[in-house]
Amino acid sequence: MAAVDLTQFHKTFFEESVEGLDAMEAALLALDSGSTDHELVHTIFRAAHSIKGGAATFGFTDVAAFTHVAESLLEEVRSERRVVDATLTDLLLRSVDCMRAMLDRTAQGQPAADANSEALRVELAQLVEGKTAAVAVATKSKAEVVAGWDIRFVARPHLLQTGNEPLRLFRELQQLGRLEVLRAFITDAAPAEFAAIDPGQCYLGWELRLHGAVARPDLDALFEWLDGDCDLTIAAVPAPQEVAAPAPAPSAAAPAVAAPAAAPAGTREVSASGSAEGGSIRVGIDKVDALIDMMGELVITQSMLNDIGTNFELSQLERLREGLAQLERNTRELQDSVMRIRMLPIGSVFNRFPRLVRDLERKLGKQVRLELQGEQTELDKTVLEKIGDPLVHLVRNAIDHGLEVPEQRRAAGKPETGTLTLDAHHEGGNIVVRISDDGAGLNRERILAKAVERGLVPPGQQLSDDEVAELIFQPGFSTAAVATDLSGRGVGMDVVRRNVHDLGGSVGVKSVAGKGSVFTIALPLTLAIIDGLVTAVGEERYIVPLISIVESLRLGADTVRKIAGGGEVFKFRGEYLPMIRLHRAFGCPNAIAEIERGIVVVVEDDGQRVGLLVDELLGQQQAVIKSLEKHYERVQGVSGATIVSDGSVALIVDVGGVVRLGRRIKAA
């Protein structure tokens, strides 16, 4: 049989395994919270089973061995031989974490097993064996003295059609112990005439000997795949008897078994590391169908326009206009559909929180009810991948600092169980994620004291509640009286803010003492398209992202003051802001140099505001961001380029970069 390159399927396997583990985790948590739905157990079992099968097929033996033990345990639960309790779910949840880590390591081409996974595997195995001992005493007494197993395995003709593969089976057996092929033979099912042999059928049987003290259930689990597809007899080989006599029949099958199994194993490791790169998206078939529909309409419009174009008369002008309008509509719909392909429900991020909350509850002795809302809200995949960590941080903070322990809550007249709500919804062109808790709220005094101690505010300064809340986002701010391993280890809210900011979003907090806090994260729908304000500077067009614009205004000639060192400032809402003449920063000729004739766009980046002088504002436009780096290089003060309506290129202003550029001009 031809060796199939299995590495091409590795990526799919890893993706599916991760999904399977997520499903396992979710089901385990549901079981943990008291659900008795038998379907949950099946879900968990199925996930473990397919990961094991996949791992064995691809030769990830460590993963397969680990999953195998976990599966044995699950099998007992499934067949109601074992009761689900907190210890068991806990152990299984740890196993899920362990499998996830093992798969990660495998995907990176590292050995999957480590001390941790080994210890857990032993723990699982002991649990399985202990129980097995109690249930099947007969097997146990045998298992203790057994030195190996004699297996007579006769394939039924349709074996191969069920997706089973004797080679893989042998490989799995080899993981349990040394496998010896005593005899391979042709079964009675084989037709007498050569011409009648169907290559799709399997007419082979084997007599095998597995050396080593292998537990019978492990063996049975392997053959469980083949139930009904083969005739099987398994007999124990007693311990004292030394198996010396080699099979008399020239076992032609033995080298045949070994050779192809070894060949792909060598090539596999090389490509395993490569498979971790790149990403893929699973797209719902409805989205693809919508795309195809849209494409169909576009083709119709195109042929209609073509028709008008070939014999154009002025009388057809109206039809041409109609056609163009239709084209515009089609294009916009197509753009929407294409963008939607990148959109995934935020539920995939939310799903990790039940587990996190459960772990934190136990660790901190708090009672938390987690409510998830708006899991179906869709976000761009890139945004989704990057929002996970900030959210985890906020949830940790809310439970660690926000929610009180039950006694305190009772004393405050609140229910003992605190509520933490994660909510995602659309608001304008943004996705808003809210993390609210009904805990103690921000501690104004403690924050202020800390801020004074850190020198963030001068002592005795009066600050509004909002201003105090702002303080927690300052770099190096952490108020936890005791630094726990959950939060308060230096990576504070400033990191959250910076991460969200990198995604083009913003984060804020509202808090009422004694009632709780609400953190609000606003995110752009996608990173590939921004809403921008088109401005003219000389002959050039620059696009300023709308999200960073505070206000645009016209200033009088004498409102701009030169300060020492050559910088310019102007007064805006009571504070002095640096003025950056964009034409000077970007070196554009023929631009308006007089302040009173141009327009000042006040922009904000990372809490810092500056004014940008431009010639005029031309209007708003959605800009599809294109990379300058692909064919050129990074340019300071420019975050990318886009193509404007006349087909020419306009550069998108990187507000943060321009602010820095402004400083340099000031310094020069």
Add this chain to the structure above:
Amino acid sequence: MHENTADAAPAVQQLTFSLAGEEYGVDILSVREIRGWTRVTRIPQAPEHLLGVLNLRGAIVPVMDLRLRFGLEREDYGDATVMIVVAVADRLFGIVVDSVSDVVDIDPAAIKPVPDMGSVVDTRYLKGLATHVERMVMLLDVEKLMRPEDVDVVATALSEARDAAVSA
């Protein structure tokens, strides 16, 4: 598109163009298209010879003026002014030249190394000299044209590494 194309191939097809009265050639395999001069968008902090970027069917492609690149006098763009879009290692860039002349076959054996002749042209960007119908054609090295600094840096690093390996 690598440098030894010249030694191996039986005949090298070159697209020739003129620049300040001289004839230049560029390997036809690296040419993506030839188009008339259109306005480009300026790039801040770019060197003078880099005119800006252009929308080439959705890709943002930098365009350089070869005259300025070679330190020649600037000339106003006219009807004959064209842009040759070339590709180097997946990167596209446009070069503005006075006019495009012809596609010619150059015998690799006829390609001579560039003498250090103190010509008006910085010889770093030339692969060699060839003669075609009694006229000299200077063969451009597009890779060096695109990122001369990078190429130099890489070359220096490579030779240093090689020296280090030899002495070790």
